[in-house]
Amino acid sequence: MSTRSVSSKSTPSSASEIDAIEIRLQGPGATTVGLVDGAGNVLMTRRVVVSGPSEMETNFQMPLSLATTKGKLDAVPMLFHQTSAKQVVTMGGRDPAGAAQERQRALKLNAAAVGRMKAAAETAAAQIAETGRFKPAGS
Amino acid sequence: MATTQLMIQILVEETLFVPVTSIMGLSAWSTMNLNPARTTVIREIAVEDIGGVLGLSMPGAVNLGMASGALAIVDMVGAKSEAFLMAPSCVPSPPFAGMERIGLSVNAASVTAPAGGKLLVQSLGIGAHVYVDQIS
Numbered sequence: 001m002s003t004r005s006v007s008s009k010s011t012p013s014s015a016s017e018i019d020a021i022e023i024r025l026q027g028p029g030a031t032t033v034g035l036v037d038g039a040g041n042v043l044m045t046r047r048v049v050v051s052g053p054s055e056m057e058t059n060f061q062m063p064l065s066l067a068t069t070k071g072k073l074d075a076v077p078m079l080f081h082q083t084s085a086k087q088v089v090t091m092g093g094r095d096p097a098g099a100a101q102e103r104q105r106a107l108k109l110n111a112a113a114v115g116r117m118k119a120a121a122e123t124a125a126a127q128i129a130e131t132g133r134f135k136p137a138g139s
Numbered sequence: 140m141a142t143t144q145l146m147i148q149i150l151v152e153e154t155l156f157v158p159v160t161s162i163m164g165l166s167a168w169s170t171m172n173l174n175p176a177r178t179t180v181i182r183e184i185a186v187e188d189i190g191g192v193l194g195l196s197m198p199g200a201v202n203l204g205m206a207s208g209a210l211a212i213v214d215m216v217g218a219k220s221e222a223f224l225m226a227p228s229c230v231p232s233p234p235f236a237g238m239e240r241i242g243l244s245v246n247a248a249s250v251t252a253p254a255g256g257k258l259l260v261q262s263l264g265i266g267a268h269v270y271v272d273q274i275s
Contacts, residue, residue, distance in 0.1 A: 020163060020242075044155045051148040051268075055173050060151060060167035067161035069257045136156050 006007050021062040021077055021092045021099065025050060026057050030083030032128055033062055033091075035075040040116030042124060042136050043075055054086070061089070064103065076103045078121045081128040143273045144182075147171060147243045150266040159258050161251040162192065162227035165265050168244035175217055175239045176272040181224055184270075185226040186245060190263040197255050211245045211267035216220075226267060234274070243269045 025031055030049040034042050043066050050058045063078045077097035079089055091099035104114050124134045151167045188209040211226035217237035224232060243266055245267040252258050 041156075043157050044153060045153075047150075047152045048167055049148075049152075050169055052146055052165075052169065056147060056169055056171040058149065058167060058169040061163065063163045066155075066157065066159055067251075069158045069160060073157070119231040134154070 020061040021064055021103075022050075023062050023077075024057065024059050024090045024093075026088040026090075027054055027084060027086050028052055028056060029082055029087040031082050031087065031089060032080040032082045032124075032134065034078050034121065034124055034134070035063065035066065035077050036117045036120050037073055037075045037097055038107065038113035038116070040113075040120040042120055042134065043073060045124075045134050068137065074107055076100050076107065076109075076117055078117065080121055080124045080134065141275045143174070143177070143270040145171065145173075146268060147241070147271075148266070148268040149243060149245055150264065151245065152262065152264040154262045155260055160256065160259070161261060162249055162258060162263075164247050165263060166244065167244040168242055170240060170242040173215070173241055173271070173274055175237045175274040176238055177232035177275045178234045179215065179238045179241070179275065180234050180272045181213060181228070182268070182270040182272050184211060184224060184226040184228045184243075184266040185189065186226040188247060188263075188264070188265045190260070192250050192263070194250075194252055194256055194257050209245055209247045209267070211243065211269075212241050213241065213269050216239045231272070234270055238239035241269070241271060243267055244255045 030053050032047045034045045036042055065072050065074045076099050089096055089116050147169045149167050149169050151165050186209050213224045215222045215238040217239050222235050245265050247265045
């Protein structure tokens with residue numbers, strides 16, 4: 001998994017110290033990627049909508065952690081939703097599921113945490129498919 | 140004179156569900172191929188942003204609000220030349236010959252609160268488009 005700005009500090013002091021992964025979209029469509037922690041909380045989402053010819057290619061960065069008031073929160077980027085089945089998504093050069101598994105291994109998450117993340121991603125996907133947006137419970 | 144009209148449009152939206160002290164800048168870039176045998180004219184480049192950041196508990200007890208702001212850039216490359224244009228532009232560019240590939244990038248700056256401060260931000264978005272005419 002390719003990342004940038006690797007930091008050894010537990011709390012990033014600036015945005016440039018936050019690790020990130022590059023996500024590539026081949027083809028047009030609307031894609032939602034979420035950042036999920038080991039407790040199954042969705043910390044943030046990024047929705048990227050692109051229009052143009054079918055051979056177009058789009059790249060963007062997704063953080064692997066967030067600098068919060070409680071310190072650095074490590075998380076796993078997960079593909080939540082795509083409007084186009086033809087659009088190919090890769091994260092750090094890998095398929096999204098493989099990239100998420102690699103990040104989960106890097107964070108030494110146990111099976112229960114992985115299960116919570118999977119459930120969170122499935123809930124988000126269902127909500128986005130139904131309403132077009134994701135809103136976590138209680139927010 | 141035959142004209143092929145092409146477009147790239149990008150929208151990036153970020154929604155945060157936890158209080159943060161730092162936000163990584165939003166950015167995305169898209170590329171597509173051009174026909175180098177045709178003359179390329181950039182008909183329009185536009186950029187928009189939505190949302191903003193409110194800095195709370197800042198040293199000096201002053202809360203600070205900022206619009207996210209966004210910058211869009213179009214760059215084209217050919218075997219013998221390259222070109223670089225910025226948004227906003229709603230009049231046609233000069234014609235460019237031999238361009239093979241075009242890219243549109245849109246960027247917003249990252250934001251970090253000073254020690255003790257925090258950022259209140261729920262949703263930020265940036266978007267851009269470029270309309271391209273290829274003329275034979």
